[in-house]
Amino acid sequence: MKMMMLQIILLLTEFVLVSSYSLNSTVQCEYKTRVRRKVRAGESLYLDCPNLQCHSDTTNSSYLWFRNLSVTNQMELIGTEESERVHYHESGLYILGLNLNDTGRYITQWWYEEDQCAEYETDVVVYEEFSTDLLYPDIVQQETSEFKCPVCEYQQGSFIWYKNFSLIPNQESFIRIRKPSKQSEGIYTCVCTWEHNGTNHNTSGSRRLIFKEQTISSPPKFLLPINNSIVSADVGSEVILNCSAFFGLSVCKQCSVRWEMNGIRLSSLDGFYKLEQRQKDGTVQLVLTIAKVSESDLRSVFRCRAEGSVKVIYVLVTLKRRASVLPVILGCICTFLVFLLVGGIVKWFALDLMLFLRPIFIKLYRKEDGKLYDAYVIYQRNNLDETTSKAIGDFVNGSLLTVLESYYGFKLFIHGRDDLPGEDCMSLIEAKIQLSRRLIIILTPRASADKSSVSSEAYDLQLGLYQALVQGETSVILIQLGKMQDYTHLPLGLQHLLRKTSPLLWKDSESSPNSRFWKQVRYQMPAASSCQRSLLV
Structure with a gap:
């Protein structure tokens, strides 16, 4: 009974003291701050x-708590009865079992x-369920991370920690991460359990941990343009100058790139100059567009300036009047004509060059093949008219022997x-063809092939064609005497060979050993198997 009377006396004393302050309506409390708290329903x-x-200064102070609920928009005094769900004791306000109707302003x-007196306002917002809006300010860490529970700062209680809503065992009022990494990132929630009037209550607070890798400031480095570079331009034309500098992957607040002309900074307000800046992955790019190049631009020096946190660097660019393309075109035409001329000369004298160089290579790399003759001559010797017989005789016994044997x-x-x-005869032909490196077949306009003939001239032709077409052992040189309308009168094997290789046409005017006909034959x-050469011209 005495204890109850004592409590009543204390309450009356506090009420009188509060009334003495609050009833002084002439006093206007000084407005100090306004804060915001976000909480969950049920806590x-x-x-x-x-x-x-x-x-902290509660000895010589008095407190009044008011609330202006968002539902009724009315200001009401909060009581001090601890049996009430919402009450205050000195400087602390208790809201037990939060619900959505508790959202409002508390003064x-x-x-x-x-x-x-001083007046403080706190806006309390109650959320029905968890939301990222409930998060306290993010924590950005590079090295060892240690942060306290954001609630229960002035209360005694027990603490439970969760990471992404999964329990973290054996934690206190703070949590320590010794080696933060990307895996350490997440939402950390602290649940504080505290006791009031014999009942346990829960208050939670969540915040996000963001890991930030340590970065080292590095001096800028130009990617474009090259220092002291020259850009060709025409007066009145448009020119684009690109300046790109790399500042590293770290965030650099002081990093900047700018264009200057003759030491004066350019801006998009300078008439024909337009600037466009882009930034990505530590690279700052500043594009200068000159809409119309003037004579003064050609006499000016453009400088790109890159400023980092530790260093300032420059690159110089000069505009130069574009040279006429006429000399370039003339040079290209002359070069083409020279190449054309050289190509024609090489093609015309290629045969002479090959004939000149071949003895040298043959002497260095020639191997003995066991052959006795350089060529086996095949020509029709019978069933010819007098004119054809005389022509073929003069060629074989005259020009052919004189040039190939006597001269070369x-x-x-x-x-x-x-x-x-x-x-x-048959054995002789087989043996001599085997001992020959080439076959020279002489074609005449009136030559014919008698399929029933077994003469030596028919046999050496058949055997030679077999060696050349079937076995591929011997190369054939075809020489045609006079003009021929077609080759239907010749053996089929010879016709097939003519479709693959064009014959060399003999003309009486090419009797000189240095004529093109004999050069083609020699090629x-x-x-030559003999080094002896005649002195005949």
């Missing part, structure tokens, strides 16, 4: 006076003198000259 909130001195009046030292096998009377012949 409890201990709201302390936002000022540290207001919180603290701190009377630190009889006629002096080749060794030929010719029937009637190199065979002996009484020898087996198809192997290297």
Whole structure:
């Protein structure tokens, strides 16, 4: 009974003291601050006076708490009865079992003198469920991370921590991460359990941890343009100058790139000059567009300036009048004509060059092949009219022998000259063709092939074509005497060979050993087997 009477006396004393302050309506409290608290429904909130001195200096002070709920928009005094769900004790306000209707503005009046007071406002917003809006300010860490529970700062209680709503065991009122990394990032929630009038209440607070890698400031480095570069331009034309500098991956607040002309900074307001800046992945790009190049631009020096946190660097660019393209075109035409002329000369004298160089390479790399003759001469010797017989005789026994054997030292096998009377004709032909490096087949306009003939001239032609077309052992040189309308009168094998290789046409005017006809014959012949050369011209 005495204890109850004592409590009543204390309450009356506090009421009288509060009334003495609050009834002094002539006093206007000084407005101090306004803060905001976001909480979840179902939890409890201990709201302390936002000022540290207001919180701690309770001996000679008095407090009044009011609330202006968003539902009724009416200001009402909060009581001090601890049995009430919402009540206050000195500088602390208790809202137990929060619900959505508790959203509103709560006002603290701190009377630190009889006629002096300060007023603080706290906006409380109650959320029905968890939202990212409930998060306290993010924590950005590079090295060891340690942060306290954002609630229960002035209360005694037990603490439970969660990371992304998964329990973290064995934690206290603070959490420490010794080696933060990207895996450490997430939402950390602290649940504080505290006791009031014998009942446990929960208050939670969440904040996001962001890991930021350590960066080192580095001096800028130009990517474009090259220092002392020259850009060709025409008066009145448009020119684009690109300046790009790399400042590293760290955030550099002092980093900048700018264009200057003759030491004066350019801007987009300078008439024909337009600037456009882009920034990505530590690279700052500033594009200068000159809409119309003037004579003064050609005499000016453009400078790109890159300023980092530790260094300032420059690159110089000069505009130069574009040279006429006429000399370039003339140079290209002359070069083309020179190449055309050289190509024609090379093509015309290619045969002479090959004939000149071949003895040298043959002498260095030639291997013995066991052959006795450089060429085996095949021509029709029978069933010819007198004119054709005379023409082929003059060519074979005259020009062919004189040029190839006497002048150039080749060794030929010719029937009637190199065979002996009484020898087996067939065996002789086979042996001599095997010992020859080339076959020279002479075509005449009136030559014919008698399929039933087994003469030596028919047999050496058939055997030679077999060696050339079937076995591929011997190369053939075709020489045509006179004009021929077609080759239908020739054997099929010879016709097939003519479709693959064009014959060399003999003209009486090309009797000189240095004529083009004999150069072509020599080109198809192997290297001469004899080094003796006639002095005949």
